[in-house]
Each structure stands twice: as structure tokens, then as C-alpha cells.
Amino acid sequence: MIALAEPATREAEGCVKARYPHFSASALNAYGECERKWFYRYVCAAVDDPGSAASAYGSAFHLALERFHERYQRPRPEDAAKMRSDLEYELDGAFAEHRDGFPTAVEFEIQVRRARRTARRYVEWLVAESKRAPFTVIGRELRVELELEGFSFIGYIDRLDQDDATGAVTVVDYKTGAIATSAAEYLERVRTFGDFQLPFYYWVRTAAGDRVTQLVLLPLKDALLDVRPVCLEVVPVPSAAVKRDAPSGTISIADLERAKRRMIEICRELTAPAPRSFAVTRDPEACTFCAYKLACTRRPAPDGERFGR
Ligand code: SF4
Known part of the structure; x- marks a missing residue:
């Protein structure tokens, strides 16, 4: 025999507390893009986002440039060739440290090559800037x-x-x-x-x-x-x-x-001490790569589907 449980009583509404004592520009940008996304990410931590190859690429490139500019604080046109090879060296090291962020060996190799090509253009720009000012x-x-x-x-x-x-x-x-x-x-x-x-x-x-x-x-x-x-x-x-x-x-x-x-x-x-809800964005493009897409039933329909649903 199945005993039916008593219906759960609705919890009293309360204010929302973010998990972090500090605000960051990226949190405010997330809020500006979609309040609901901010709620999922910064209040609920609703999905353990494992990151993507794109974020691993960004982290590795940032790390390489940080180390590179420790050595080159005053970029000079006469150091162009050395800067190119040193930045490639730093990129190889930084990408190796972020290897786990890339799903396959092929993807990793493609992204390292892409970073090296971009680095050559970066050094060209650096040289031109240091000549100009x-x-x-x-x-x-x-x-x-x-x-x-x-x-x-x-x-x-x-x-x-x-x-x-x-x-x-x-x-x-x-x-x-x-x-x-x-x-x-x-x-x-x-x-x-x-x-x-x-x-x-x-x-x-x-x-x-x-x-x-x-x-x-x-x-x-x-x-x-x-x-x-x-x-x-x-x-x-x-x-x-x-x-x-x-x-x-x-x-x-x-x-x-x-x-x-x-x-x-x-x-x-x-931080206002009052109950509130978090509106979804009106821009369907903001949902394209959103990690909370599956949980978010009120997200706006993609433009092509608006009349098809
Ligand atoms: S799926 Fe769209 S509406 Fe929902 S949280 Fe993400 S960005 Fe906001």
C-alpha cells in the first residue's frame, strides 16, 4: 500500500544572498546580460561548469602574456625577433599547464598553433606601438x-x-x-x-x-x-x-x-532585504552558450522558432 505524503508547505519568501562578499565586473556584466543567469551562477551555483576549450585558451594566453611582459616591460623594436621566440616559448609552457582544459590532443594542438600565429601578430603590434609612443x-x-x-x-x-x-x-x-x-x-x-x-x-x-x-x-x-x-x-x-x-x-x-x-x-x-525574482533576458542570443539553458524553462525562444512553437 502506498501512503501519500502530506503536501509540502511552501517556504516563506526571503531575500536572496549572493555567495560572495565582493562584486566583480564579470558578475555585474552577467547581471546586465540576464538577471536569471546571475542568479543561477552567483547565488545557486546551479551547474558545475567544467569550462570549455575556449576558456582554457583564454587562460593559457593570459598566463603566457603575463610571464612574457615580466621580461619585456619596455618593448623595443630591436628586440622583435627575440620577443617572437620568447612569446612562443611562454605560450608552449602555459598551454601545457592548461592541457586538461582541451578535450582532445587534436584540439589542443590546433589551439596551440592558433595561439602561436596570433602571438606573431601581437608582437608586430607591440613593435609598432613602441615605435609610435x-x-x-x-x-x-x-x-x-x-x-x-x-x-x-x-x-x-x-x-x-x-x-x-x-x-x-x-x-x-x-x-x-x-x-x-x-x-x-x-x-x-x-x-x-x-x-x-x-x-x-x-x-x-x-x-x-x-x-x-x-x-x-x-x-x-x-x-x-x-x-x-x-x-x-x-x-x-x-x-x-x-x-x-x-x-x-x-x-x-x-x-x-x-x-x-x-x-x-x-x-x-x-543586497536589498526584500524578496524578488530574476527576469530572463529578452535577447535569445544571450542563451546560446548559457550553461543554465536546460534548467531555464522561461528563456526566450530563438528568433527562428518564435512563431513555430
Ligand atoms: S538560458 Fe537565457 S534566459 Fe535562461 S539564464 Fe541563460 S541567458 Fe538567461
């Missing part, structure tokens, strides 16, 4: 923390450069995945609160006393293309509209200030 690398994988109105933010800056002539500081973020392809596109993402990373780095280094004049996204994804960074010069007031496809543009202090205010607001929303 000599600089010194003053920080690599720099751990940074910032306290804003009682909320703690934490992050790691990939590289910090200082112009030898002016002392101005550039924040450089290496990107081994898809990124904005123009300054206008990245600026739009900052203005619509879809990306907080470079604004956060700007504020943290400004608080540390640096004169930050440039924010740079450095693409290291495509081995077939020259390295063409997306650069935003920090300016006191918004400047006239730039060409949509231009890799360089400006970002005003007011834009950076708005991003900072939104970071604080999000922290308030997330």
Missing part, C-alpha cells in the same frame, strides 16, 4: 579592489601601461573571445550598462592616483587578422560622434560616472 608595462594581472558606498568590488587588470613621455596610464584588457569591433560599439555597451569592466578599472586606478587617459580592448582571438585594438580615450566632455566602424573613439567622464552609479545601484538591488 614608447611605453612601460607597469602592471600585469594586477589584483585591484575598490570600495564604493559600502560595496566592495574586486578584479584583475590584464595589463597597465605608462607612456614614457607623458606618464599617462592605459588600461589594457586582453580579449580571446568575441568583443566589440569598434569604439562606438563598446561605448554603446557601456552606456546601456552591458559592460562595466573598463569603467571599473578606470575608477580603481584613478582612486590609486593614476592619470588614466586610455581604455583598450586588445583582441587576441583571430590568428588571421592583424591585432586591431579598440581604444577609448578618456575625455572630460563627450566629443562629436565618431565613425561607426572606427577602432578609436572617446569616452567621457560623465559616461564613466554613470557606469559607476549603476554599479552601486545594482549592488543595492542585489
Whole structure:
């Protein structure tokens, strides 16, 4: 005989507590992209995400560049050949350390070759930059923390450069995945609160006393293309509209200030002592590689299926 259990009583609604005492730019970016994703990842830890070959590629490349720039803090055109071979050496070592992140030996070999080809283009770019305006690398994988109105933010800056002539500081973020392809596109993402990373780095280094004049996204994804960074010069007031496809543009202090205010607001929303739910994104593209896709029954239908369901 089967004895039916009493129905479970509904738990009282309560507020949500994130597992981490600090906020990071990537957590805020996840929240900006999809509140539900943030909830799954940062509150529930709903899926043990084992990572992917793409994330192993990114980690290995970052590690190789960190070690490479320990030796080459002042890149010089006359060191080009040596820089090429030393970066290949560092890449081989870093990829070997991340070997477990690649599912097969073939995939591993393909990605190492892709990284070596990209590295050659990176050194070409480095040489051209050092000729144009000599600089010194003053920080690599720099751990940074910032306290804003009682909320703690934490992050790691990939590289910090200082112009030898002016002392101005550039924040450089290496990107081994898809990124904005123009300054206008990245600026739009900052203005619509879809990306907080470079604004956060700007504020943290400004608080540390640096004169930050440039924010740079450095693409290291495509081995077939020259390295063409997306650069935003920090300016006191918004400047006239730039060409949509231009890799360089400006970002005003007011834009950076708005991003900072939104970071604080999000922290308030997330720590408010009131029950709340987490909305799913309206953009089906955000779901394509989401680790929580199977659990997320309310995700938006892909564009092609909207009328077919
Ligand atoms: S599947 Fe889509 S809607 Fe659901 S959590 Fe992921 S990104 Fe958000």
C-alpha cells in the first residue's frame, strides 16, 4: 500500500544572498546580460561548469602574456625577433599547464598553433606601438579592489601601461573571445550598462592616483587578422560622434560616472532585504552558450522558432 505524503508547505519568501562578499565586473556584466543567469551562477551555483576549450585558451594566453611582459616591460623594436621566440616559448609552457582544459590532443594542438600565429601578430603590434609612443608595462594581472558606498568590488587588470613621455596610464584588457569591433560599439555597451569592466578599472586606478587617459580592448582571438585594438580615450566632455566602424573613439567622464552609479545601484538591488525574482533576458542570443539553458524553462525562444512553437 502506498501512503501519500502530506503536501509540502511552501517556504516563506526571503531575500536572496549572493555567495560572495565582493562584486566583480564579470558578475555585474552577467547581471546586465540576464538577471536569471546571475542568479543561477552567483547565488545557486546551479551547474558545475567544467569550462570549455575556449576558456582554457583564454587562460593559457593570459598566463603566457603575463610571464612574457615580466621580461619585456619596455618593448623595443630591436628586440622583435627575440620577443617572437620568447612569446612562443611562454605560450608552449602555459598551454601545457592548461592541457586538461582541451578535450582532445587534436584540439589542443590546433589551439596551440592558433595561439602561436596570433602571438606573431601581437608582437608586430607591440613593435609598432613602441615605435609610435614608447611605453612601460607597469602592471600585469594586477589584483585591484575598490570600495564604493559600502560595496566592495574586486578584479584583475590584464595589463597597465605608462607612456614614457607623458606618464599617462592605459588600461589594457586582453580579449580571446568575441568583443566589440569598434569604439562606438563598446561605448554603446557601456552606456546601456552591458559592460562595466573598463569603467571599473578606470575608477580603481584613478582612486590609486593614476592619470588614466586610455581604455583598450586588445583582441587576441583571430590568428588571421592583424591585432586591431579598440581604444577609448578618456575625455572630460563627450566629443562629436565618431565613425561607426572606427577602432578609436572617446569616452567621457560623465559616461564613466554613470557606469559607476549603476554599479552601486545594482549592488543595492542585489543586497536589498526584500524578496524578488530574476527576469530572463529578452535577447535569445544571450542563451546560446548559457550553461543554465536546460534548467531555464522561461528563456526566450530563438528568433527562428518564435512563431513555430
Ligand atoms: S538560458 Fe537565457 S534566459 Fe535562461 S539564464 Fe541563460 S541567458 Fe538567461
